[in-house]
Amino acid sequence: MTYLELLQKNLVDEIEATRSYAATMAAAPQEDIPVLLELLADETDHIAHVAQLISRQSGKPVDYAALVSGVD
Numbered sequence: 001m002t003y004l005e006l007l008q009k010n011l012v013d014e015i016e017a018t019r020s021y022a023a024t025m026a027a028a029p030q031e032d033i034p035v036l037l038e039l040l041a042d043e044t045d046h047i048a049h050v051a052q053l054i055s056r057q058s059g060k061p062v063d064y065a066a067l068v069s070g071v072d
């Protein structure tokens with residue numbers, strides 16, 4: 001796989017992780033929701049970072065992490 005293809009796979013994995021955490025939250029006890037919300041937020045940050053790396057490969061870089069407030 002090329003670097004771009006690997007990044008694209010990483011992006012899919014990150015998106016799937018957000019779906020998995022959302023599904024987990026639906027079944028979680030109330031006291032676990034804050035931790036799961038934090039994990040979900042972390043995954044969305046990862047999406048922003050991977051999207052930025054993908055855009056750099058296109059020659060038209062977009063700093064998605066900077067465009068979304070609060071991305072770590």
Ligand SMILES: [Fe+2]
Pocket residue numbers: 014017042043046
């Ligand atoms: Fe992630």
